[in-house]
Amino acid sequence: MVGYKFCEKLRNVSTDYQLIVYGEEPRPAYDRVHLSSYFSGSSVDDLLLAPSSWYKGNDIELFTGELVVSIDRTSRTITTHIGRKDHYDYLVLATGSSAFVPNIEGVDRNGVFVYRTIEDLNQIIQYGKTIKKVAVMGGGLLGLEAAKAMLDLELETHVIEFASRLMPRQIDEDASAILAGKLSKLGITIHTNKATTKINGNGKLESISFSDSTSLPIDMLVISAGIRPRDELAKSSGLATHPRGGIIIDEHTRTNDEHIFAIGEAAVYNNMVYGLVAPGYEMAEVAVRQITGTAARPFLGYDMSTKLKLIGVDVGSFGDPFGELNNTVPLVWIDKRNGIYKRLNISEDGKYLLGGILIGDASQYNLFHQMVVNKMPLPSEPESLLLGTKGKSEEGAGVKSLPDTAQICSCENVTKGQLVCEIVEKQITTVDGLKKSTKACTGCGGCTPMVNDILKVTLESLGHKVKKTICEHFDFTRQELYDLIKVKSVKTFDGLLDLHGQGDGCEVCKPVVASLLASIWNEPIVTQSTIQDTNDRFLANIQRGGTYSVVPRIAGGEITPEKLIAIGRVAEKYKLYTKITGGQRIDLFGAKVEQLPAIWEELIEEGFESGHAYGKALRTVKSCVGSSWCRFGVQDSVAYAIFIENRYKGLRAPHKIKGGVSGCIRECAEAQSKDFGVIATEKGWNLYVCGNGGSRPQHAKLLVNDVDIDTCTKLIDRFLMFYIKTADPLTRTATWLNKMEGGLDYLKEVLINDSLGIGQQLETEMQELIANYECEWKKVVESPELRAQFKHFVNSEEADSTLVFAEVRGQKNPTNWKA
């Protein structure tokens, strides 16, 4: 990462230098900070800091998979493992670090891994498929990241820490206890004060023993117990290295050879290895300035403050977190009920904040950190910082008091003054604009909320009104557009653009308006196909390679044997890959665009209709088998699921909506993870709302209990309609509720007690939408004009010849992204 940053910074200053990069790993530099996202779906490509083409485009020669094995400092030549020799004027060692593996008996056993490179991760993923229980050795920052990855692999996860607390470099005992409490709720078992003495097993790993004579049975061990700088090349070349590892550098990142620099985790400055990305980037800047002879900026150590989200838990540690370096008085707030810990170390005279720790709620981190870095005076009652009302307004106000020199983005070293200047002078009005012009927020992203606040406060000071408008083409919020469309009976995108917009529209406002038109009038979306996202335009889901997948509706997951056979027959005929979805349906993949109408026609003949899997619309209502078969069931959950799925089918919303109905308290339909979920009780039904799965799962909240079936349906009508009318674009119900002022109590007031007096109206509007439902597939199948739009070329009947498939486990699959 640091090596890549060096290239980027050098090329920003000058294109006069020939720049050659040698890397041992088989691919260009990638983002190790977000390595754990590899386990939750990111691909190697997503993790790359820049594709190979970037190096080419910037005139940088890149040799991957090639390890430099020796340096001849007299002739200034390096030699790689395949014998290639290259001359240098300056050599920058950004060799990074490797995982530290403690010398414990059995550490070479099968099933012991380190957590460092993509190759390590691939091995862990492979091995993880065969086992159930894993321990991560090391409860530091990286160890906890690794534990999160193990949770993503759905393994029983343990964390072993030698010290008496988690993250011993960043947080204190009380903070660790709160963090450990939060992590164990998520399913991670924490063991502190455990010195591992032996790794046992016979061939494969079976357990680990500790010095206190206890042991823990496990199938896999992931070691994340610290890093060791990669200094072997420096050592063998006679460069000065530190006894504990690392290449010794001066304040200009030079080694004891004036032609050789070392940056990042491989380097030691003032007896310290800086194992974070921000100081590494700063070293890259220092080295670039030395080599190009631009104004020198010495590296004088670095603030190791850090804020991160560990497995969904905020953790912040800033300045002097333990109050050890100065005479300080701590102010501490511990809230065990909500799992929040805040510690501020105040100077003895009560004037300055010198450091602190935040767990569970780090929303004030940026403000506190800036107060430390800029030595800003504390308010007369510093405890108000902890006890004062929390919330955005306060934080927004907080950035006002920051000096212009305050560093906001530490990865790219962007100050408040620079950001304000961009906003005022260059009239930049969006965070994206600021990202482009200053690179702020493009590293770890941690400063985004603060950049947002600075933007808001600065725009307000310039007299701009700050509103969440859709894009440059509509100066309205989604909710305002909803009302405009309804009141003025607007039926088309062009109509709305003429009346209330400007320009041509874009990929942001078109689908928003398309969704609004569908939510208000429920007219077939195929009549305005080019304002739809591609999935809605072709009524199917675009997949890798450019083919589409087809999901017929199987309400409640109930299907007859005849219909199952029919799906199989269609899949066989059109050579489609088939897979059962998470929503109790069957997905048919690999259909070419010109095949779609014929596939639908056959499915419709067999009694199927569109499942709207492609739309921001109702997807499925999942059910368990309920009282009709199950010996525990108390109500007929299948019948009710089918009823509500058919009631809301085709309903378009700001985002996709899913439902679930369980026949008893055992909750086999997982209704509490849905946007609306119903669970049968002895007396009736419990209705839950605003849950979701996805990247940030959230349980649904109980809206009412023990209501009869008609009341339940009426409340779902009101709930969905209220969501459709008021949510921001692409906001799921969980986020909608999280942002709602007054939260669940307010929602209950509106839906149950009808505090706004709109209950009847919501029900009527829902009734109109239901009455207007039509199957979109049928619409296309029956219209020769619409059918004609389903082909790859406008001037040829040929199919796209670039589509290529490979056979995997007896079915066809698309070939990989990019060759």
Add this chain to the structure above:
Amino acid sequence: MTEQLNDLKTHTSEEVDNIKIWFKAAREDQFPENGGACVKYKNLQIAVFNFSNRKEWYASQNLCPHKMQMSLSRGMIGSVEGEPKVACPFHKKTFSLRNGQCLNAEEEKISVFPVKVEDGFVYIGFTQ
């Protein structure tokens, strides 16, 4: 197949002055309003966009350089500060249809081609 993709990717944008061939692609009304469709020319796939509101036409390569997908003709079109653009349906990378520059990421440029409409037919200009 890869060769074909690479051919297309490196295909350079055509200058209006050097056009040797005006390829008659299809009738004007075969292209959706304010949207795109794909035209086959020799071994190339060309995305043609009908900005009916502006009464303008644009053409570009159909290949999105981000993940090498033949997809741009199915993307939504629009403008940013007046600049006509297309958004790839896969990951919403947007490209200027005037100069092919990627507008919201650091992706390679796409090739663009001149378009003219005569007697109800759409023609795309090529140098070869």
